[in-house]
Amino acid sequence: MKKAILYINQFFAGIGGEEKADHAPEIREGLVGPSLALDAALKNAEVTHTVICGDNFMGSNQDEAVERILAFLEDKEFDIFFAGPSFQAGRYGNACGVICKAVKEKFGVPVISSMHVENPGVNMFKKEVVIFPGGRSAAAMRKDTKKMAAYGDKVLAGEKIGTAEEEGFYVRGIRHQVIDFTMEPAAVRGVKMLLKKLAGEEYVTELPIPKSDRVEIAAPVKDLATAKIAIVTTGGIVPVANPDRIQSASATRWGMYDVSEMARLEGGVYKTIHAGYDPAAADADPNICVPLDALRAYETEGKIGSLDTHFYTTVGTGTTEAEASRMAEEMVPFLKEHGVDGVIMTST
Amino acid sequence: MKLELGNFYVKDVKFGDTTAYVNGILTINKEEALAYVMEDEHITEADIVIARPGENKRIVPVKEAIEPRCRVNGNPVFPGVTGGIAPAGSGRTHALKNTSVLAVGKHWGSFGDGMIDMSGEGADLTHFSKLINICLVANTDEEFERHEQQKKNKALRWGAMRLSEYVGNAVKEMEPEEIEEFELGPIIKRDQKIKDLPAVVYVMQPQSQMEESGYNDLVYGWDANRMLPTFMNPNEILDGALISGSFMPCSSKWSTYDMQNCPTIKELYKAHGETINFLGVIMSNLNVAMKQKERAAVFVAQMAKSLGADGAILAEEGYGNPDADFIACFDALEDVGVKTVGITNECTGRDGQSQPLVVLSEKANAIVSCGNVSQLIKLPPMEEVIGELAALGRDGLSGGWEGDEKLGPSVREDGSVILENNSMFCGDQVLGWSQKTMREF
Numbered sequence: 001m002k003k004a005i006l007y008i009n010q011f012f013a014g015i016g017g018e019e020k021a022d023h024a025p026e027i028r029e030g031l032v033g034p035s036l037a038l039d040a041a042l043k044n045a046e047v048t049h050t051v052i053c054g055d056n057f058m059g060s061n062q063d064e065a066v067e068r069i070l071a072f073l074e075d076k077e078f079d080i081f082f083a084g085p086s087f088q089a090g091r092y093g094n095a096c097g098v099i100c101k102a103v104k105e106k107f108g109v110p111v112i113s114s115m116h117v118e119n120p121g122v123n124m125f126k127k128e129v130v131i132f133p134g135g136r137s138a139a140a141m142r143k144d145t146k147k148m149a150a151y152g153d154k155v156l157a158g159e160k161i162g163t164a165e166e167e168g169f170y171v172r173g174i175r176h177q178v179i180d181f182t183m184e185p186a187a188v189r190g191v192k193m194l195l196k197k198l199a200g201e202e203y204v205t206e207l208p209i210p211k212s213d214r215v216e217i218a219a220p221v222k223d224l225a226t227a228k229i230a231i232v233t234t235g236g237i238v239p240v241a242n243p244d245r246i247q248s249a250s251a252t253r254w255g256m257y258d259v260s261e262m263a264r265l266e267g268g269v270y271k272t273i274h275a276g277y278d279p280a281a282a283d284a285d286p287n288i289c290v291p292l293d294a295l296r297a298y299e300t301e302g303k304i305g306s307l308d309t310h311f312y313t314t315v316g317t318g319t320t321e322a323e324a325s326r327m328a329e330e331m332v333p334f335l336k337e338h339g340v341d342g343v344i345m346t347s348t
Numbered sequence: 349m350k351l352e353l354g355n356f357y358v359k360d361v362k363f364g365d366t367t368a369y370v371n372g373i374l375t376i377n378k379e380e381a382l383a384y385v386m387e388d389e390h391i392t393e394a395d396i397v398i399a400r401p402g403e404n405k406r407i408v409p410v411k412e413a414i415e416p417r418c419r420v421n422g423n424p425v426f427p428g429v430t431g432g433i434a435p436a437g438s439g440r441t442h443a444l445k446n447t448s449v450l451a452v453g454k455h456w457g458s459f460g461d462g463m464i465d466m467s468g469e470g471a472d473l474t475h476f477s478k479l480i481n482i483c484l485v486a487n488t489d490e491e492f493e494r495h496e497q498q499k500k501n502k503a504l505r506w507g508a509m510r511l512s513e514y515v516g517n518a519v520k521e522m523e524p525e526e527i528e529e530f531e532l533g534p535i536i537k538r539d540q541k542i543k544d545l546p547a548v549v550y551v552m553q554p555q556s557q558m559e560e561s562g563y564n565d566l567v568y569g570w571d572a573n574r575m576l577p578t579f580m581n582p583n584e585i586l587d588g589a590l591i592s593g594s595f596m597p598c599s600s601k602w603s604t605y606d607m608q609n610c611p612t613i614k615e616l617y618k619a620h621g622e623t624i625n626f627l628g629v630i631m632s633n634l635n636v637a638m639k640q641k642e643r644a645a646v647f648v649a650q651m652a653k654s655l656g657a658d659g660a661i662l663a664e665e666g667y668g669n670p671d672a673d674f675i676a677c678f679d680a681l682e683d684v685g686v687k688t689v690g691i692t693n694e695c696t697g698r699d700g701q702s703q704p705l706v707v708l709s710e711k712a713n714a715i716v717s718c719g720n721v722s723q724l725i726k727l728p729p730m731e732e733v734i735g736e737l738a739a740l741g742r743d744g745l746s747g748g749w750e751g752d753e754k755l756g757p758s759v760r761e762d763g764s765v766i767l768e769n770n771s772m773f774c775g776d777q778v779l780g781w782s783q784k785t786m787r788e789f
Contacts, residue, residue, distance in 0.1 A: 127701075161789070162789075163787040163788055163789055164787075164788040164789060165787070165788065171788040172788065172789070173701060173788070174696075174699070174700040174701055174788060174789045175694065175696040175700045175701075175704060175720065175786045175787070175788055175789070176696070176700045176720060176723060176786065176787065176789055177719040177720040177723050177769070177784050177785070177786055178784065178785055178786070178787050179472050179473070179783060179784050180783060180784075180785070181472075181783050183783050183785065184783075185611060185777075185780055185781050185782060185783055186611075186612075186691055186716050186718050186777065186778065186780045186781065186782040186783075187611035187612040187614070187615040187691075187779075187780025187781075188615055188780075189716045189785075190612060190615070190661050190689050190691050190716045190780070191612075191615045191616060191618075191619055191624075191661070193689045193714050193716060194548065194624075194659050194660075194661055194687070194688075194689040194714070195546075195619075195623055195624070197659065197687045197688075197689060197714050198546045198548075198624075198658055198659045198687055203714060205713055205714050205715050206715055206716055206717040206785050206786060207692075207694065207704055207705070207712075207715040207717045207786065209708050209709065209710055209712055209713065210708070211710065212708075212710065
């Protein structure tokens, strides 16, 4: 019998709700909470252990949480790893995605999860993790678990895996060619598709183009001379110690730093941790990426009303659109609280 | 313009004393045929080998495929290429169906050359496994490009075209077994009931991205790189006005055979008068500089609009850089209100995770996809190789390699091969044969 391990959060482990969300990672032998349903549904494996972690612990101490959980798994024998289902719970979905991705990278075993389509974890992790569409709430536990188990059984049995559509998981952006001699040739498919398009009928394109998430250009700032301006950068300028441990690529963290007492950013005090460009020039003079010196001059000249107390920073290279918009959404409340009227975005 | 294609359905091809077609059997006098081919002094040695569907044969490096035909009035089959300029697309042309003449390097391959397996799994990856292939296996004196990855392959390509005319002439005086008629009336003089149907153009983007002459597809012998989009009657395409070049990775390539038999044109003809009013072909091209791409798109969209097109089918011969031409043209057509369906292949990488086209546009919302150029393919050895198997790994074919740290060489000691789909001969069949598509896994 093959072996499976399931990751769940503190709530489904019966430890507690929001008040227990800081619960540190632990591993328990045997079945806890949803493990029972998974173990019952799995034909080709038994669930030997359950990993439990508080959603907040994973959210705020991700590196530490992942490190501890990977250490728990180090001496365990397992052939497949599951997480969730996490339904519509955003932080739980994120945690499932983070740990599945890490386990897949470290141990090379298949990883499977389940989330509701609106769970942000779907878009963040569907490329790396096989995620099945799930219900909104725990009412769908049994149904969602069965889907994960059925697919897991298939993988463990070494059966041929079909397309994402056939198997039912979210598309991962993995496209391969298929030969099908029962299918009409391209010429016929093309003319049929055109007839439908001309008639305004539904048709299915064979190459869906991902929607680009365009942001409308904002209305101009009415009176620059009274406006408060902030600088936001994806150029990775941080205090040399990088206190928020922003990653050099594929960033998930950002920082805001008080520069209200400074006329310019000094090299040696600030630097870039961005791995996507030659850092020499920005390390020597960080103002070329975060133009504090120039904006102070504008402030003195009265061209702008004032400069925000802080600048906001992260790294853009390899960072996913989903992560970038999440970080922006986290920055916005601060900008609003500071009464910022306009933002200058600098990249690299 | 009315074209009659007189078809002769060949059941087998043999060698014999006289080149003739009798009761479905095409006999070729090899000596005479080779003497005709070798009138070109650049061909230094040549042989003709037959490969039939189901045989345990692998053909590589294949440079071109042509359907053997003759023009009954004696004009060249490929005007401006194998003879003087004369209009194509009207009158009577005879064709030996189920066969193709292949240009095969006796030794040397090049970037745009491909491979054909006549049986087994590899046979599913090219249309040419279904045909009786008359392989012209030859060597040339083109020393200037002997060790170049990009070769014009002129002597071999022209040799195969001339051989196809030689063979095609066997049925010049005969009564065809079937006559296919292709006739499109003048656009503004069509019956009201046809005019009431949605008007459709077929926009073709043949490969023309080499600045130097000799590599690109030719229109009446003219380098498609040196033209602006123009309006053509589809009959001209079916009748030899467009010939293939020697540049693009092979699965993306449209051979001359594909053009002579273009399934999308035939399908549009079938729909003409029933569900659409088929206006004709806008012959565009593929370009190098962004301005050239944009200019061609402007011409295509203007022409489509001025002709009154409601819809278009757009096809590109290539992937990667040409995707920019394809999407520019797609956008331009949609911008002037011509509802468009694109036909193309994709390059999603060996792991399937790369962006399918180099340029994407939300306006390109209707695409027929014909395969992944970078799909890895492993095929067992074949009993007989026509050409030289080593060329696949040695000569820079787009889907082969000399050595790879993980995968080893393309050509194994036992004669088995590993290659990218890129080198399957005209494998993605964007002109319309393709029974491949792309799916999410």
